[in-house]
Amino acid sequence: MIESPLLENLTGYIGGRWKDSAGGATFDVYNPATGSVIAxxxxxxxxxxxxxxxxxxxxxxxxxPWPIETRRKWLEDIxxxxxxxxxxxGRILCMEHGKPWKEAQGEVDYAAGFFDYCAKHISALDSHTIPEKPKDCTWTVHYRPVGVTGLIVPWNFPIGMIAKKLSxxxxxxxxxxxxxxxxxxxxMIAFFSVMDKLDLPDGMVNLVMGKxxxxxxxxxxxxxxxMLSFTGSTEVGRKLIVDTAEQVKKLALELGGNAPFIV
Structure with a gap:
């Protein structure tokens, strides 16, 4: 079984607290190189x-909304x-995913880059005014959070994809x-262990695992x-469109592509 200071809590994370399954059910995580159960x-x-x-x-x-500088600090801290x-x-990613060591660490750097980018450009979300001279008036633009977002990520870039969405x-x-x-x-649990030590409001980030x-x-x-953001297959993306149609939810979908190239 895998051991790590970032994996002391092999549970979900809800409302700022580590949370076991209400039903007690579990599933196995495998090392793809050996086929052995590691957690x-x-x-x-x-x-x-x-x-x-x-x-x-x-x-x-x-x-x-939370003040701009508060949100900037969240991003910088992460x-x-x-x-x-x-x-x-990177070691944990390598163990459960099978990605080479250097590539796994490179993905962590890639993930950190999204939080860095959003922290540096977050001022674009500050309120601003737009004068309209012909009517002698001024429009004020305010940005507000859409609400609780569901973020669903694939296995191929387990830390990179969530960084893109969560930042x-x-x-x-x-x-x-x-x-x-x-x-x-x-x-993801390791990532939440990092965020658990930061000054994020309870409930700002929540982790659920399972079917x-x-x-x-x-x-x-x-x-x-x-709003839902999903990266995965076109088949599942179609299902999300259908299942959210009645409520007309906002969807951000990055689905299976077909990008041929010549070697």
Missing amino acids: KVPSMPEEDVVAAVEAGQSALRLTN RDGLKENREEI AALAAGCPSVIKPASETPLT ASVIGKVLCEHKDVP
């Missing part, structure tokens, strides 16, 4: 996902936390419910999740 993590039922959404909604109500834990997160969500002041791929949950059909159903149907 057991919770397979969380609907009630845990609902609790995660409610925790996010509570965080949203604390201050809406960036620094990733850099400080680069080797250990933008935090910059906008949106709490998140995050579902990693079942093949690579340990990298995609269970977690996806709640995120698609819950009225307090107005």
Whole structure:
């Protein structure tokens, strides 16, 4: 079994606290190089996902929106936390994913870059005015978080893909419910261990693991999740479009592509 100071809590994370599955169910995580089981993590039922959404909604109500400088500090702190834990997160990623050591550490650097970019450019989300001279008036533009976002990421870039989504969500002041791929949950747990030590509001980031059909159903149907971001197959993307159509949720989909090239 894998051991790491970043994996002391092999559980979900809801409302600022580590959380086991309400039903007690677990699933195995494998080392793809050996086929051996390296960890057991919770397979969380609907009630845990609902609790995660409610925790996010509570965080949203604390201050809406959070001040720009507060959000900038969140992003900078996460960036620094990733850099400080680069080797250990890379080792965990390598163990559960099979990615080469240097490439795994490079992915952690890649992830830190998204938080750095959003921190440096977050002033673009500050309120500003637009004068309209012909009518002798001024328009004021205010940016507000859309609400709790559901972030679903694939196995191929387990830390890179969540960084791309979460950095933008935090910059906008949106709490998140995050579902990693079942093949690579340990990298996400390690990432949450880093964020747990930071001064993030309870419920701002939430981690649920388990069956995609269970977690996806709640995120698609819950009225307090107005937006989903998903990276994965075109087939699942189509299903998300159908399942969220009734509530007309916002969707950000990065689906399977076909990019031929000549060698």
